[in-house]
Each structure stands twice: as structure tokens, then as C-alpha cells.
Amino acid sequence: MSLRTHRPASAGFPPKVEYSITEYGMSLSPILETLHHWGVDHIERKQHITEKNKQTETD
Template identity: 60%
Template sequence: MQSEQTDGTYFVQATLKVLGGKWKLLILWHLKDKARRYSELKRLIPEITEKMMIQQLRELERDGIISRKTLSEMPPKVEYAFTEYGKTLIPILKPLCDWGQEHLKRKGTDGVD
């Protein structure tokens, strides 16, 4: 049993290393249906600082979850989208959202603190 707990802990830690933090899941939530430009993401998540947005996007890109594409427009624009590997996360995003909704109902609130 100890081995299973150790393996489980290791795997959860690996997941948290990629998806952990306050903003990554929210960024991924907004990318789940379509690619978005940086400015769109910033508008959808106004609470995040520019520095943190850039850091989180770079980490997700480094881990192969999202891709960054520079569009040949003037001025140049950047678009972010799930990679094929990253798309494997999409099926878990909806249950996480559903769980959050139920959690808020249980607490008797309709918004995040």
C-alpha cells in the first residue's frame, strides 16, 4: 500500500507542476473551445497581471500544453491554442468546473472569494 501512496503522490505532484497555480487552469478553460490572442485572454482574465499572464503562458508552452503562433499581421499578433498533447486535458476541464459549481452551492455562495 505504501508504494501506491508514493506513486499517487508522485503523479499528483507531476500534474501540479504543470497545471498548478492560480491562473493556468483558467487560461486553459478559455482556450478549450478555440485559439485566442493574448489580448483576448487578458480581457477574459482581467485580474491577472501582464507579468503573470506571460509567465503562465510560457510555462504552459514549455510543457507542451499550448502553442504560440505569431500571426503575420501589422502589428504582429500572437495567438495561443492547445497542442494535440494539451487537448488531452480538455475532458477534465468540464468536471473541474462542475465540481467548483457544486462546491459554491454547498458553501452557499455564487462567486469565488
Template identity: 60%
Template sequence: MTANHSHEDCVVEPALDVLFGKWKVSILYLLFQGTKRFSELQKSIPGITKKMLISHLRDLEEQDVILRIVYPSVPPRVEYSLTETGQSLGPILELMHQWGIKHEEQLMRKRSSEAVTQS
């Protein structure tokens, strides 16, 4: 981003709205691996409550990031997958992943050098 742009020109907020939420990135990570049923998502994300999973899935569906398909069976079977819009998040999430790795390494080096300095 360049210095000659105003705050109104920054449209990062819509992307952050999609990703903001403690479990949304975990949900997306699992859906990048393929279509999942609700129970698969719940079992794969330790600590998430059913209520929170439902809330995040609804948010992602409203944002056109995931697709929810209900199959007419007893009991009803519900599957979630990424939409084309959701798939387009792949490169962004990969860049964030790579940045996170580098940042963690940088913080570890900083903490190590501080510990040596304090000794």
C-alpha cells in the same frame, strides 16, 4: 486516492504546475474555443496585463500545452492553439467546472441556512 499510497505516489503537482496562475485557466478556456491571436486573448481577458499574458503563454508553451506559431508578415502575426497535450486537459477542466458549480451551490445553501439561523 487510497490511504495506502505515499506522498511520493501523488503526482498531482505536474498538473497543478500547468494550471497554476491567475489567468491560465482563462487562457485555456479561450483556446478550447479555437486558435487565437495575442490581441484576441488580451482583449478577451479583462484585467490581464501584457506582461502577465506573455508570461503565462510562455509557461504554457514550455509545458507543451499550447503551440505558438509566428507568421512572417509585417507586423508579425502570432497565433496560439492547444497542442494534443493541451486538448487532453479538456475532461479535467470540465470536471473541475462541474465541481465548482456544485461547490458554489453548496456554499450558497450553507450561507442561506446560517443567515436564517442567525435571524
């Protein structure tokens, strides 16, 4: 068992696997939220740059 996820498997066919995060894995939440916010800001920045470049090309 991982310290970050819990993965019980059933004996059926096809095999069914369910994942859940452990309490220890939840300790990564603040880091993952920070990365998420960075990613959203990065996408918005790239979109702004792309729009600015398109305007420059049409001028």
C-alpha cells in the same frame, strides 16, 4: 513550443499573440471538465450554507 499550447507571435506593433491548444493539451479536457463541475457544485454548496446561516441569524 509547449506541448500544451501553440503561441505564434506576429512582428507588428503592438505585438499580436494568438494562443491555441494542441492535441496533447486537449487530453486534459476530461480533467478540466471534472474540475469545472466540482467548482460549480462548490459554489452552490457555499451559497446554500450562506443562505442557511442567514436564516438562522434572523430566527
